[in-house]
Amino acid sequence: MERSVQPDLPGVAPPERRPKRSRAPYGLATPALLWLLVLFVIPMLAMASLSLQTGNSLEGFRQTFRFANFADALSQNGEFLIRSIRNAAVVTCIALLLAYPVAYWIAFYGGRFKSVFLFLLLLPFFISFVIRTVAWSFILSDNGIIFGTLKSLGVLPESYRVLGTTFAVVAGITYNLLPFTILPLYVSLEQIDPRLIEASKDLYASRTKAFLKVVLPLSMPGVFAAVLLTSIPAIGDYVNAAVLGGPGTAMIGNVIQSEFLRDRNYPEAAALAFVLMAIMLVGAIIYARVLGTERITEG
Amino acid sequence: MSKEPTPRMDPAWIRGMTQRRMSRRDLFRYAGAGAGALGLSSILAACGVSGEAQTTGPTAGAEGSAEWWADLKTQGPGDHLNFTNWPAYIDRDFSVDGPGSRPSLNAFTQDTGIDVTYRADINDNADFYATIRPALESGQDTGHDIIVMSNFQELTEMIELGYLIELDPELRPNFDANVGPNFKDPAYDPGNKYTMAWQSGATGIGWNTKYVDEPITSLEDLLNPKYAGHVAMFNNAADSAGLAMLQLGITPETSTPEDWQKAADYLQRFNDASGQLRGWMDQAYLTAIENEDLWVTMAWSGDILNDKLYFPEFATFEFAVPDAGGMIFVDNCCIPNKAANPVGAMMLMDWYYDPVYAAMLTEWNAYVSPVPAGGDIVQADADAAKGADKEVLQTIASSPYVFPTPEMETKLNNYRVLEGDEVQTWNDLFNPIFLA
Numbered sequence: 082m083e084r085s086v087q088p089d090l091p092g093v094a095p096p097e098r099r100p101k102r103s104r105a106p107y108g109l110a111t112p113a114l115l116w117l118l119v120l121f122v123i124p125m126l127a128m129a130s131l132s133l134q135t136g137n138s139l140e141g142f143r144q145t146f147r148f149a150n151f152a153d154a155l156s157q158n159g160e161f162l163i164r165s166i167r168n169a170a171v172v173t174c175i176a177l178l179l180a181y182p183v184a185y186w187i188a189f190y191g192g193r194f195k196s197v198f199l200f201l202l203l204l205p206f207f208i209s210f211v212i213r214t215v216a217w218s219f220i221l222s223d224n225g226i227i228f229g230t231l232k233s234l235g236v237l238p239e240s241y242r243v244l245g246t247t248f249a250v251v252a253g254i255t256y257n258l259l260p261f262t263i264l265p266l267y268v269s270l271e272q273i274d275p276r277l278i279e280a281s282k283d284l285y286a287s288r289t290k291a292f293l294k295v296v297l298p299l300s301m302p303g304v305f306a307a308v309l310l311t312s313i314p315a316i317g318d319y320v321n322a323a324v325l326g327g328p329g330t331a332m333i334g335n336v337i338q339s340e341f342l343r344d345r346n347y348p349e350a351a352a353l354a355f356v357l358m359a360i361m362l363v364g365a366i367i368y369a370r371v372l373g374t375e376r377i378t379e380g
Numbered sequence: 381m382s383k384e385p386t387p388r389m390d391p392a393w394i395r396g397m398t399q400r401r402m403s404r405r406d407l408f409r410y411a412g413a414g415a416g417a418l419g420l421s422s423i424l425a426a427c428g429v430s431g432e433a434q435t436t437g438p439t440a441g442a443e444g445s446a447e448w449w450a451d452l453k454t455q456g457p458g459d460h461l462n463f464t465n466w467p468a469y470i471d472r473d474f475s476v477d478g479p480g481s482r483p484s485l486n487a488f489t490q491d492t493g494i495d496v497t498y499r500a501d502i503n504d505n506a507d508f509y510a511t512i513r514p515a516l517e518s519g520q521d522t523g524h525d526i527i528v529m530s531n532f533q534e535l536t537e538m539i540e541l542g543y544l545i546e547l548d549p550e551l552r553p554n555f556d557a558n559v560g561p562n563f564k565d566p567a568y569d570p571g572n573k574y575t576m577a578w579q580s581g582a583t584g585i586g587w588n589t590k591y592v593d594e595p596i597t598s599l600e601d602l603l604n605p606k607y608a609g610h611v612a613m614f615n616n617a618a619d620s621a622g623l624a625m626l627q628l629g630i631t632p633e634t635s636t637p638e639d640w641q642k643a644a645d646y647l648q649r650f651n652d653a654s655g656q657l658r659g660w661m662d663q664a665y666l667t668a669i670e671n672e673d674l675w676v677t678m679a680w681s682g683d684i685l686n687d688k689l690y691f692p693e694f695a696t697f698e699f700a701v702p703d704a705g706g707m708i709f710v711d712n713c714c715i716p717n718k719a720a721n722p723v724g725a726m727m728l729m730d731w732y733y734d735p736v737y738a739a740m741l742t743e744w745n746a747y748v749s750p751v752p753a754g755g756d757i758v759q760a761d762a763d764a765a766k767g768a769d770k771e772v773l774q775t776i777a778s779s780p781y782v783f784p785t786p787e788m789e790t791k792l793n794n795y796r797v798l799e800g801d802e803v804q805t806w807n808d809l810f811n812p813i814f815l816a
Contacts, residue, residue: 137803137804138537138803139537139540139541139803161815219671222671222672222673223610223671223672223673224671224672224673225671240608240609242609242610242673244658244673245609245658245659326659327657327658327659328650328651328657328659328660329651329654331815335815336815339811339814339815341510342506342507342510343506343507343510343807343811343814344807344808344811345506345510345513346807
């Protein structure tokens with residue numbers, strides 16, 4: 082049914098509306114674009130400029146286009162980069178394993194309480210990220226509520242500890258990022274038409290087979306998003322390593338923090354931040370190529 | 381606004397409702413400071429980094445000049461002051477809530493009418509400096525009227541870059557009358573142009589006798605496998621490298637870059653002894669030893685002594701300077717540029733140079749006071765006290781860590797003052813160790 086088209090009246094030119102209509106999208110996008118310009122593009126350019134400077138905190142920094150800052154950043158921090166990537170990979174795997182059943186259960190068995198469960202999931206996140214992490218340092222304390230009790234019951238040896246270990250750091254990051262894994266999984270699982278599963282069972286698929294052939298492939302866009310949303314913040318995280326970690330657990334974010342706050346060596350820190358961004362970008366592109374959403378929906 | 385509110389209304393509430401507490405600009409500033417805690421403001425600040433060492437004092441009429449102070453003094457102090465200090469550094473009375481819980485500070489407010497917002501927010505010199513540096517660099521108010529900085533490289537840099545307001549010599553009569561010789565005209569701030577000492581103390585080793593049977597006498601004891609996983613060292617090089625050098629028989633104050641290398645190699649042993657060290661820590665060590673996560677750790681004297689004396693659950697804590705020697709630090713009050721209430725700030729800084737209030741601090745925090753006359757009051761109070769109070773006050777009055785004996789003074793060493801390129805060499809050598 083055509084409602085908006087005006088009849089062509091002879092001798093009457095149609096009103097000129099075109100320019101006005103085409104400007105509207107730009108108008109709508111302007112606030113967001115301004116936001117990005119001021120808070121993303123300009124800082125990025127400033128950081129890029131900074132990453133090529135030389136000098137020190139006392140005498141100031143001057144632009145010398147020293148590209149070797151990047152080479153230095155990469156060569157001096159290989160150990161931390163590798164550790165960060167490894168931790169992020171472990172976090173992502175654990176988070177996926179933990180999140181999938183939760184998302185699955187809420188999506189298929191949540192019933193009318195779905196939004197309540199999602200709300201409960203997000204409830205702890207009403208408290209600041211840093212405070213939650215610090216709270217964990219109390220909970221995981223050697224003689225704290227968990228380990229103190231287990232030790233006094235003789236379940237754990239007196240010298241057992243979790244704080245200050247890689248385990249604590251990985252567990253902390255996983256905990257903090259878990260909702261970012263669950264939510265995209267939930268969204269994609271929730272969209273699956275239950276009739277497809279019924280149909281697969283009609284075709285004599287077992288429960289396992291129905292899951293592997295129907296549910297899992299259809300949820301792959303969610304898995305894809307969840308992996309990106311979990312692994313990217315995990316690589317750059319520094320709060321968990323700073324609060325829950327110890328010697329031998331520092332990640333690349335801690336190095337950048339230390340360069341900025343302790344050494345006040347801004348160019349090296351900026352260069353390192355760009356190196357990290359480049360690594361994540363390349364990683365994400367390769368990942369998208371190998372397991373792109375288009376491929377999934379096509380195939 | 382009525383001058384005399386009805387008694388049923390809390391005066392603080394009325395003040396809060398009627399007076400400006402936080403302007404929009406303040407709000408942005410605090411938001412920035414909050415982000416700064418996560419390093420964000422530092423990143424933004426790096427947009428245009430231009431340090432330039434200041435060689436001369438303020439020009440006539442500029443911030444910190446005599447004319448500027450004269451002008452401010454005619455206006456009088458503002459009615460509000462932001463005082464930012466380290467944790468466990470001011471006298472507390474936990475039996476009361478609100479401002480009364482900090483008795484000496486409360487007395488200041490009662491006496492002067494200046495309302496003080498006290499924040500125990502400084503956990504580390506470098507980190508704190510990094511959060512206020514962006515504001516200082518762009519010539520804005522940091523939101524703090526008084527900050528307390530150790531005599532480390534950050535303080536030196538702030539003085540050299542002209543980030544601190546030159547103090548008014550006329551506004552500190554108590555200081556002139558009562559400051560101890562060790563705190564007058566210090567090497568890091570000749571003539572006390574920018575700083576007045578808050579407290580001083582020793583960097584040594586603290587331990588919990590619940591887990592550690594033997595007295596700790598050396599940094600080597602922290603490498604004892606018995607304590608694996610329950611040991612911490614400071615993540616500031618001034619202290620960690622200082623104690624390491626002393627352990628190696630090097631005098632920190634006159635050390636050379638070769639000596640620093642030896643100290644770095646020594647500290648590296650703590651990283652190499654896998655599982656030995658719980659962490660390279662800042663002020664967070666205090667919470668960790670209180671939680672009994674740490675058994676033996678590098679420590680600041682008063683933190684441990686205050687815990688031991690005033691909290692029964694920490695009665696098993698001990699503190700000592702290693703036989704090879706410890707470091708002595710001085711934490712200094714200073715006024716950052718563009719502070720909102722410099723006159724009030726100086727009044728408060730000088731307030732604590734009155735022996736009465738200096739003694740109130742000492743009796744609580746068990747640090748070394750810059751006011752020797754306060755010691756007589758502490759001793760008199762100890763003599764007059766009874767029961768458990770007497771024991772606590774006697775312990776403080778006779779502690780060599782609060783009133784250093786000549787013998788103790790020979791064991792305490794000054795920090796190395798870093799100049800020029802040495803800062804970079806020093807940082808490059810030590811900071812990677814703390815990151816491992």
